[in-house]
Amino acid sequence: MLGKTMRDKGQIGRPHMATLALFCALVAGTAAGVITFATASDGGGNYLIGVGSYDMTGPAEGVNMMGYANIQQITAGIHFRLRARTFIVAEESGKGPCFAFVNLDAGMASQLVTIKVLERLKARYGDLYTEENVAISGTHTHAGPAGYLQYVVYSVTSLGFIQQSFDAIVTAIEQSISQAHESLKVGSIFINQGDVENAGINRSPSAYLMNPADERAQYANDVDTQMTLLKFVNDASGKSIGAFNWFATHGTSMSKDNTLISGDNKGAAARFFEDWFASTVKPNSSSPPAADSIGISNQSILEEKAQEIKATGGQPCSRTSSQRSKVRKNDGSLFTGAFCQSNVGDVTPNVLGAFCIDSGKPCDFNRSSCHGNDLLCVGRGPGYPDEIRSTKIIGERQFKTAVDLFNSAHERINGKIDYRHVYLNFTDIEVELEGNQVGRTCPAALGPGFAAGTTDGPGAFGFQQGDTEINIFWKQLRDLLKKPSQYQETCQQPKPVLLSTGEMFEPYAWAPTILPIQILRLGRLIILSVPGEFTTMAGRRLRKAVKETLISNGNGEFGDDLQVVIAGLTNTYSQYIATFEEYAQQRYEAASTLYGPHTLLAYIQEFKKLAKAMATGESINTTGPAPPDLSSVQKSFVLPPFAHPPPPGIKFGDMKEDVNLPAGKSFKKGDRANATFWSANPRFDLLTEGTFAVIERLEGERWVPAYDDDDFCLYFKWKLDETYSHDLAAIEWEVPEDASPGIYRMRHFGSFKKTKDSPTEYFTGASSAFNVVDK
Ligand SMILES: *[C@@H]1O[C@H](CO)[C@@H](O)[C@H](O)[C@H]1NC(C)=O
Ligand SMILES: *[C@@H]1O[C@H](CO)[C@@H](O)[C@H](O)[C@H]1NC(C)=O
Numbered sequence: 180m181l182g183k184t185m186r187d188k189g190q191i192g193r194p195h196m197a198t199l200a201l202f203c204a205l206v207a208g209t210a211a212g213v214i215t216f217a218t219a220s221d222g223g224g225n226y227l228i229g230v231g232s233y234d235m236t237g238p239a240e241g242v243n244m245m246g247y248a249n250i251q252q253i254t255a256g257i258h259f260r261l262r263a264r265t266f267i268v269a270e271e272s273g274k275g276p277c278f279a280f281v282n283l284d285a286g287m288a289s290q291l292v293t294i295k296v297l298e299r300l301k302a303r304y305g306d307l308y309t310e311e312n313v314a315i316s317g318t319h320t321h322a323g324p325a326g327y328l329q330y331v332v333y334s335v336t337s338l339g340f341i342q343q344s345f346d347a348i349v350t351a352i353e354q355s356i357s358q359a360h361e362s363l364k365v366g367s368i369f370i371n372q373g374d375v376e377n378a379g380i381n382r383s384p385s386a387y388l389m390n391p392a393d394e395r396a397q398y399a400n401d402v403d404t405q406m407t408l409l410k411f412v413n414d415a416s417g418k419s420i421g422a423f424n425w426f427a428t429h430g431t432s433m434s435k436d437n438t439l440i441s442g443d444n445k446g447a448a449a450r451f452f453e454d455w456f457a458s459t460v461k462p463n464s465s466s467p468p469a470a471d472s473i474g475i476s477n478q479s480i481l482e483e484k485a486q487e488i489k490a491t492g493g494q495p496c497s498r499t500s501s502q503r504s505k506v507r508k509n510d511g512s513l514f515t516g517a518f519c520q521s522n523v524g525d526v527t528p529n530v531l532g533a534f535c536i537d538s539g540k541p542c543d544f545n546r547s548s549c550h551g552n553d554l555l556c557v558g559r560g561p562g563y564p565d566e567i568r569s570t571k572i573i574g575e576r577q578f579k580t581a582v583d584l585f586n587s588a589h590e591r592i593n594g595k596i597d598y599r600h601v602y603l604n605f606t607d608i609e610v611e612l613e614g615n616q617v618g619r620t621c622p623a624a625l626g627p628g629f630a631a632g633t634t635d636g637p638g639a640f641g642f643q644q645g646d647t648e649i650n651i652f653w654k655q656l657r658d659l660l661k662k663p664s665q666y667q668e669t670c671q672q673p674k675p676v677l678l679s680t681g682e683m684f685e686p687y688a689w690a691p692t693i694l695p696i697q698i699l700r701l702g703r704l705i706i707l708s709v710p711g712e713f714t715t716m717a718g719r720r721l722r723k724a725v726k727e728t729l730i731s732n733g734n735g736e737f738g739d740d741l742q743v744v745i746a747g748l749t750n751t752y753s754q755y756i757a758t759f760e761e762y763a764q765q766r767y768e769a770a771s772t773l774y775g776p777h778t779l780l781a782y783i784q785e786f787k788k789l790a791k792a793m794a795t796g797e798s799i800n801t802t803g804p805a806p807p808d809l810s811s812v813q814k815s816f817v818l819p820p821f822a823h824p825p826p827p828g829i830k831f832g833d834m835k836e837d838v839n840l841p842a843g844k845s846f847k848k849g850d851r852a853n854a855t856f857w858s859a860n861p862r863f864d865l866l867t868e869g870t871f872a873v874i875e876r877l878e879g880e881r882w883v884p885a886y887d888d889d890d891f892c893l894y895f896k897w898k899l900d901e902t903y904s905h906d907l908a909a910i911e912w913e914v915p916e917d918a919s920p921g922i923y924r925m926r927h928f929g930s931f932k933k934t935k936d937s938p939t940e941y942f943t944g945a946s947s948a949f950n951v952v953d954k
């Protein structure tokens with residue numbers, strides 16, 4: 180439906196850029212009702228800034244995870260929650276353009292998500308936020324629920340479209356944008372950049388080596404180590420309200436066997452950063468947060484009796500109870516710290532390298548296999564073999580650099596806000612080659628190196644990276660699905676076509692043909708929104724081309740201090756973009772470069788047009804082909820959650836196994852406390868902005884939430900009981916080093932629906948109390 184709307188809009192012509200922009204800021208002023216445009220800028224901020232953040236954790240049971248295309252990787256709990264984090268910037272004058280940048284703890288952006296978000300924004304704000312000035316970018320975690328993309332290739336292993344995954348993401352983006360919009364205030368933006376040590380290595384170094392030696396000689400490394408950070412400060416209060424940074428490393432610290440929802444290393448970095456910020460400005464607690472009274476008033480009795488405070492399972496409660504039990508309550512006052520993805524294509528966080536699991540030796544350099552078997556070659560994170568530790572370490576490395584950059588960010592950004600956006604049909608873009616030759620992009624296709632997977636998650640079908648042949652068996656199987664056209668086979672060379680996704684339309688399109696590209700400008704920062712994963716060198720070439728184009732056409736407006744960052748996996752998803760030279764080797768990234776050997780060149784050519792338009796102040800004709808809205812043709816084969824009642828005589832929220840107190844003793848820091856509750860399926864209600872699990876601490880006579888399912892130290896795990904007929908919720912808590920000694924208990928929240936049309940019933944239960952001591 181939106182596709183049509185956008186086309187209609189195209190036909191009547193878009194409002195001129197300046198008109199749109201003026202409208203933009205004025206609406207911002209009136210809608211927010213808090214912006215004082217009269218505030219004299221006392222050498223302070225030049226911008227209106229707003230940030231927002233909203234829970235987008237999808238179904239934590241029974242849903243395939245997005246990223247590894249591993250059909251067996253099904254959600255069964257939460258390590259920590261996923262969020263959509265947004266910043267909006269506008270010129271302080273109230274007369275300039277604005278844009279919104281959204282960072283999602285998701286595998287990638289999705290065209291259908293973008294379309295629906297834009298529809299909702301249109302209903303709320305008219306023409307204020309459109310495809311032109313909204314960027315929605317994925318962190319590339321491989322540990323979030325799948326089923327929210329509209330093209331067949333991306334929903335095969337998820338057994339189709341999953342409405343609940345989709346709705347959670349769309350709503351979170353809308354809410355976070357709205358929060359950012361409502362909070363727009365005069366502020367300053369600071370920029371800083373620095374290197375992150377050892378948070379990524381090249382996982383296809385043999386492909387990188389295909390790039391010309393003189394080009395490689397310009398760089399110290401075969402990955403980009405630079406992080407670029409923006410810091411947002413409210414001028415009236417002098418308080419920081421948020422920080423966003425861009426740095427390239429894959430969200431594959433968690434493996435293809437993990438079943439807990441997780442933001443992977445970038446989500447972890449964001450959690451650490453936001454918590455670090457909160458701890459630096461913690462207000463003196465005068466009134467403790469609302470909590471349950473336990474009805475015992477004598478503290479010394481309490482301490483003696485701690486172990487006698489018994490489990491209080493099986494209480495009914497309301498949905499909002501789980502929100503009141505959140506540790507970080509989203510009232511719009513929270514600091515937003517976001518870790519955004521960049522040219523991540525060939526960068527793995529598994530920095531110890533890839534080794535053969537049988538021999539322990541390094542894998543074949545060109546093929547990333549061991550004696551011809553790709554499954555044996557697996558990358559190791561710094562916490563190997565503990566993937567949670569790897570996630571933590573890679574998250575901390577990014578977090579620490581971000582803190583340094585944040586603390587030393589003194590350069591205030593000045594200058595224009597601007598943007599350009601265009602949709603392109605990538606099936607057939609003509610590009611100029613050297614020597615007056617002409618090349619073309621091709622319909623989308625995947626090669627066998629795609630099916631081989633990577634050292635972060637090898638594929639199961641016997642292919643190897645670098646395969647340039649397909650055997651007769653697979654060819655016949657492929658032809659049953661779709662025999663590639665001769666044109667396609669020639670066009671894609673040297674990639675052998677395993678899946679001609681750009682020529683497959685049954686039951687609906689397998690791959691995108693229409694892709695958005697976008698440039699956002701904030702003073703000397705240029706953000707390039709790309710709908711995929713550029714390899715390191717591909718990203719460098721694109722950044723360089725855009726920078727040169729802006730400078731050479733900008734009539735002095737742009738200088739050599741332009742900082743160009745790539746925002747990866749933004750607005751839609753079309754897999755990888757390798758360089759022409761890397762393409763020749765047909766490793767995973769090249770085999771997943773959909774539109775043939777000249778894909779990168781087409782991006783560079785089209786981005787240069789946008790850059791030129793920006794530099795010269797021209798607007799862009801956006802009448803281009805709008806991407807389709809395939810929501811009405813999506814298929815879904817995922818079953819709804821089973822409504823298992825509790826066993827006879829037991830209520831939801833009762834304990835199955837009370838907390839595993841070491842006999843008569845207390846838990847020490849570093850111990851793992853756990854308990855299991857009779858529960859129901861977490862898909863009945865996602866408890867958005869709430870929690871399934873809480874560790875409560877006794878303060879005075881009140882139970883106060885200390886850790887919830889958004890904390891790195893707390894695990895909420897769903898499973899079935901031994902009889903496969905009842906649901907269980909296991910809560911596990913690794914008592915962190917900074918936990919205050921005291922009396923604690925575990926609490927679980929859940930919900931249940933007897934039938935599809937029954938009302939949702941909410942329940943809670945608590946474990947017995949237990950002591951935590953220092954050592
Ligand atoms: C918190 O308490 C300390 C010590 O009493 C005081 O110095 C500080 O100003 C207080 N901070 C706030 C935000 O009230
Ligand atoms: C609390 O309990 C202790 C130990 O039983 C007792 O000595 C003390 O008087 C009690 N305090 C109050 C305020 O009841």
Ligand SMILES: *[C@@H]1O[C@H](CO)[C@@H](O)[C@H](O)[C@H]1NC(C)=O
Pocket residue numbers: 385544545
């Ligand atoms: C990898 O492939 C390149 C290009 O085909 C070749 O020159 C090189 O010798 C190979 N390296 C190894 C270690 O096999």
Ligand SMILES: *[C@@H]1O[C@H](CO)[C@@H](O)[C@H](O)[C@H]1NC(C)=O
Pocket residue numbers: 604605606607692693804
């Ligand atoms: C994209 O281009 C191809 C090749 O020119 C054409 O067949 C196709 O219809 C175009 N798709 C759209 C949606 O315009």
Ligand SMILES: *[C@@H]1O[C@H](CO)[C@@H](O)[C@H](O)[C@H]1NC(C)=O
Pocket residue numbers: 800801802803
């Ligand atoms: C924009 O492009 C469309 C299609 O290419 C063309 O028909 C139209 O005239 C152009 N509009 C402007 C204002 O250039």
Ligand SMILES: *[C@@H]1O[C@H](CO)[C@@H](O)[C@H](O)[C@H]1NC(C)=O
Pocket residue numbers: 836839851852853854855909911
């Ligand atoms: C809880 O921890 C104990 C001891 O570490 C362990 O034996 C038990 O299996 C754990 N239970 C669960 C549900 O994880």
